[in-house]
Amino acid sequence: MKWDDIQEMPCSVARALSIVGDRWTLLILRDSFMGTKRFDKFQKQIGLSRHRLTDRLNKLVKYEILRKVPYQEKPRRHEYRLTRKGVExxxxxxxxxxxxxxxxxxxxxxxxxxxxxxxxxxxxxxxxxxxxxxxxxxxxxxxxxxxxxxxxxxxxxxx
Amino acid sequence: MKWDDIQEMPCSVARALSIVGDRWTLLILRDSFMGTKRFDKFQKQIGLSRHRLTDRLNKLVKYEILRKVPYQEKPRRHEYRLTRKGVExxxxxxxxxxxxxxxxxxxxxxxxxxxxxxxxxxxxxxxxxxxxxxxxxxxxxxxxxxxxxxxxxxxxxxx
DNA sequence: CACTTAAGTTCCATTTTAGGACTCACTAAA
DNA sequence: TTTAGTGAGTCCTAAAATGGAACTTAAGTG
Incomplete structure (x- = not known):
């Protein structure tokens, strides 16, 4: 069984874990709840590789647990904030x-x-x-x- | 940062995840709460490889979340039951x-x-x-x- | 111009995982 | 008495995920 397949299981625990059940995602969310919003801050606090962090943040945005909110233009920068789904x-x-x-x-x-x-x-x-x-x-x-x-x-x- | 290092973090979420935060462990525990106790049953219900399952069960026993209880001799067989720490x-x-x-x-x-x-x-x-x-x-x-x-x-x- | 910051990307070596085949100790059936 | 079955693993190899370091882009600073 591949990891992606567990999303299909008729089990809410499995479905939740398919999004949040990997090595780093819950640590990212822990930091979100403590107020962290920016890429570098997540990276320093958690100590995972930038590559992985990019991945996980994109996944969380894709599943609408975090959303990207711009906080400046020139150069364009944005922060990651919890959505309602994330807060829950x-x-x-x-x-x-x-x-x-x-x-x-x-x-x-x-x-x-x-x-x-x-x-x-x-x-x-x-x-x-x-x-x-x-x-x-x-x-x-x-x-x-x-x-x-x-x-x-x-x-x-x-x- | 290696996965094992997160156990050292001064954070209870990180420490908890160092034990239960991998791909399969929480699914094994879900089944435990639903009454599953034996190797093959876990394997069939969850669909992970036997190799992984052995690993995960041993880890859970090592951390006293499950314990091995013999249910027959000749040949010796045992089942995995939740401890207090596991039930929590x-x-x-x-x-x-x-x-x-x-x-x-x-x-x-x-x-x-x-x-x-x-x-x-x-x-x-x-x-x-x-x-x-x-x-x-x-x-x-x-x-x-x-x-x-x-x-x-x-x-x-x-x- | 050289340096710094935020937010990524790219590359490569190392780890982990999946899936199937094999083992071992015994029991039950033909 | 071979044959099949069961529970609980172990072994092997190819594929996937990961860690770490270096590189990129688009500014702003001294």
């Missing part, structure tokens, strides 16, 4: 960060801490139910076949 | 899935839907604040230098 990857980054904090931080503790201005507390983030608001326990969540998978199975069967 | 990757998978549902599902809708037995509703998952319980708005979260980053800067400066 925030939970992915934050859950990764939390797991890293919990399991990979080492003796010095987490590198970054988070402060919630809405309630004035240092905090961490949990998953909660959109309906009842309670914190999620994985055992209380049951995955069921949804319309996308049903349609897929039918289309496979009819071949 | 649940939010990462679910936030990826939600993003995929929202942005990559296509006209047929999401392949999987989720049902919360605690409240008896079909639901999706949000990030909420550990302190006040409110749903998180990224703009209301301020990252601050934590102890891990402070220790790191000091150790760099003293060189």
């Amino acid at each position: 990857l925030y939970p992915v980054l934050m859950t990764l960060a939390k797991w890293g904090d919990n399991w990979m931080a080492g003796e010095n503790g987490p590198p970054i801490e988070y402060f919630h201005t809405a309630c004035n507390h240092q905090m961490s983030m949990n998953l909660s139910c959109s309906e009842c608001g309670e914190v999620i326990n994985p055992k209380e969540v049951i995955p069921k076949v949804g319309p996308g998978l049903k349609a897929y199975s039918e289309s496979v069967r009819s071949k | 990757l649940y939010p990462v998978l679910m936030t990826l899935a939600k993003w995929g549902d929202n942005w990559m599902a296509g006209e047929n809708g999401p392949p999987i839907e989720y049902f919360h037995t605690a409240c008896n509703h079909q639901m999706s998952m949000n990030l909420s604040c550990s302190e006040c319980g409110e749903v998180i708005n990224p703009k209301e979260v301020i990252p601050k230098v934590g102890p891990g980053l402070k220790a790191y800067s000091e150790s760099v400066r003293s060189k």
Whole structure:
């Protein structure tokens, strides 16, 4: 199976990873969320080759996760900003960060801490139910076949 | 920068990705959460080469995200089960899935839907604040230098 | 004019990956 | 008692992805 094929899988995790699941893309997005917008800054902060960075940024623009916004003419220069679609990857980054904090931080503790201005507390983030608001326990969540998978199975069967 | 070097970065996202941020690992874990435990089953469901799978499973065992549990002797066979550390990757998978549902599902809708037995509703998952319980708005979260980053800067400066 | 900056490109050597064939230890079927 | 099958790998080679350094373009600076 080639990497590009996983985009076809009837699985939202696979489809998301087909865009964001390579070596560097999530690190680029981490920097985007921290305010980085320009090519050289990404390159220095992340330390990947310029070649790769060009590639990844173009892919993110193609999939409308970042967009190029000109910030000067003569010479024409532009910066990369998160779109709505990009901003919605925030939970992915934050859950990764939390797991890293919990399991990979080492003796010095987490590198970054988070402060919630809405309630004035240092905090961490949990998953909660959109309906009842309670914190999620994985055992209380049951995955069921949804319309996308049903349609897929039918289309496979009819071949 | 080599891939292995990102583990040294003072960033929890980078450290988490150094383990789960390659082409296949999160797909393996997705299957683990869906109940898959055996080599061949992973291989068939994901469609990666056996060679890669061996590699990835060993890495996950090494980092104590999965553990090998024997289920028969003669010949000795074992299955791969999530550890506590592994189970705590649940939010990462679910936030990826939600993003995929929202942005990559296509006209047929999401392949999987989720049902919360605690409240008896079909639901999706949000990030909420550990302190006040409110749903998180990224703009209301301020990252601050934590102890891990402070220790790191000091150790760099003293060189 | 020589130097610098931002944002890429080009080239080449090295790494990683995909996919198929092969192995090993055992069990079940003919 | 050969034959086939299964689970879990290992080995090999060609193809793809990557890292690093040097080069390019279009300005602006001293």
